[in-house]
Amino acid sequence: MSTSTSTTTTTDANAAAAGAPLGSATADGSTVPALFRPLALRGLTVRNRVWLAPMCQYSAVEGVPGDWHLVHLAARAHGGFGLLLTEATAVVPEGRITPQDTGLWSDEQEHAWARVVDVVHAAGAPVAVQLAHAGRKASTYRPWDTRRGTVPPEDGGWPTVAPSAVAFEGYAEPTAMTTEQVQDVVRAFADAAARADRAGFDAVEVHAAHGYLLHQFLSPLSNHRADAYGGTPENRARLLREVVAAVRAAWPEDKPVLVRVSATDWVEGGLTPDDVAAALVSLDGVDLVDVSSGGLVPATIPVGTGYQVPLARHVGEVTGLPVSAVGLLTDATEAEAVLVAGDADAVMVGRAALRDPMWPLRAAHELGVPVAPDGPAPWPAQYLRGTFAG
Template sequence: MSSLFTSLTIRGITLKNRIVVSPMCMYSSTDGMANDWHLMHLGSRAVGGAGLIITEAAAVSPEGRITPDDLGIWKDEHVPGLQRITAFLTAQGAVPGIQLAHAGRKASTTSPWNGSHVVPATGGGWQTVAPSAVPFHAGQPTPTALTQAGIDQVVADFRAATLRAVAAGFQVLEVHAAHGYLLHAFLSPLSNTRTDAFGGSFENRIRLLRQVVETTRAAWPAQLPLFVRISATDWTEGGWTAEDSVALAIILQELGVDVIDCSTGGNVPTAAIPVGPGYQVRFAEKIKRETGLLTGAVGMITTATEAEAIVASGQADLVLLAREMLRDPNFPLHAAQELGVDVAWPNQYARAKPRP
């Protein structure tokens, strides 16, 4: 028996295994449109046996993009291209998920292979927004601190994006509140220096995320799961902590969140992060143990034995793989073979399935 290949039912959706393709930006869209690249990239992971496939961060507004090349879901024209993807993923037995995001002060940059530089207004860039007028890097353009009207618009954008995600056929929705992007920037006292109802105390700093979760949960079908990705720690003195994450998770559970996707960091460029195999798993374990919520573990998980141990030991309920899925789109099929589990291969590939 393999814990990694045990099914998991969350609300009205059943995942055939605990392997999740983590959201990974492809920086391959024009005007936010999903295209053949996205279909082939995500579709190959469905053919490869993943139980849940979450798209890269889909921007809820044009100014919420990290780069001009990001996937989007801010207008109805984005829906048909996404429908094409969800239909294929579902046909292969994978559950299609989408991550909704707003990049905040980390927006308006070039794609990584173009240096991740700030895109100036003269080059098609845009004014970034944040909880406070504090740039991510010293020397970068200063973001505009969101007004109440701006905050209300962000919440409305998440709601509209959620309704489009329903129309596009997604079955899991994830709110991106990690990695220094807008919602995480509100959570952390290192980036949120506001003195109004959205800054200062823990209750105030989580207010925007609460509002986003409330509006997405209300717009998202009751039978479908809602995930939230958080950075469980800023890895920096005076920043967001693991204890804050537990307290937040308890509140999110009350608001109808089903899974906490536990990443870390991204809000402070100078943070000293002890990167290594499974270095973030302990945060998923802590939140799961102290709240009872389902959690997902992510971060340098690269082998079947590592993934199996995480689920079997109860550290997390799901294992999200990113770079390893880029290296091996068929990781789930190979992992099943390594763990001695007989799983179905696509009919078209069955002749290549190793025999006992």
């Protein structure tokens, strides 16, 4: 939901120039579809509203991104995505989901990410880093490993921490964090944000979704604390508030801060969209909310095309913040309809982007966007002989 606030503005320069309603499109390109209108957040103008969702690659060594990450992100930048988000990047070693996750707590990681950022920028796209701590869902095997559950120390794993000593189903029981450990996490997020700025990232996203640490603090299903970080909804949101404030303070004023949330736990007694919206309203300095759902506990989720879009719309309406929608938006016309209806300000493409690095350029063709130099469909000159138009 595009709104203007003291910290966030959205622009639609192409729409204004065309004098056309958002989302109208014609085969001759006289107007531009909503997916290919620019969006401005603080000092960053993103070339379109088809964004690459953060997707773990489980291919780092000691938290350092390598050639796989460079090629993965560069290919999708050349493929026309507006904003690229990295995979969940841990702020401390014990915050990694798997031993093969990327991190941003060391100089070596910072320098490696700078190399990736430079290549993505050369391809014409901005890139955001998603900062994360997995909490009780850390130290696990990669999805394609034949083993499941928590990786033991003898195989490169580590003890996990969480707001309370409540295990995720099938994982080892975590240790409840002390107040000092909680404050260490706040500092770690801020330190990682400073590293991200030095590495050249254009935006930062705080990962508070999918059952990871900040989500664990938010939900009463996983947070049984009786101190200032537990009990009431306000207390359970305290860590997220402190992390966002610390990241915002460490991050340049002209660069946007995003937050990814799970808008519902999909189980009785868990978080609801109103709960999450109330927590978001208490935050300062957030420029866009990346709305997803689930991941905290096993749940029956009504997965289907656009199944999370109503959640994004609700969060946007309640908070007044711009939002992105994600979740099985694999068809160009479906994604376009989300924006035209005002359900979200941008769409995230995940698994479909793994199958097709040029998803945005294919979508542009399907929506009638012409191939033109410096046009809204950013085809690399080297690939013009292969356009979908033939």
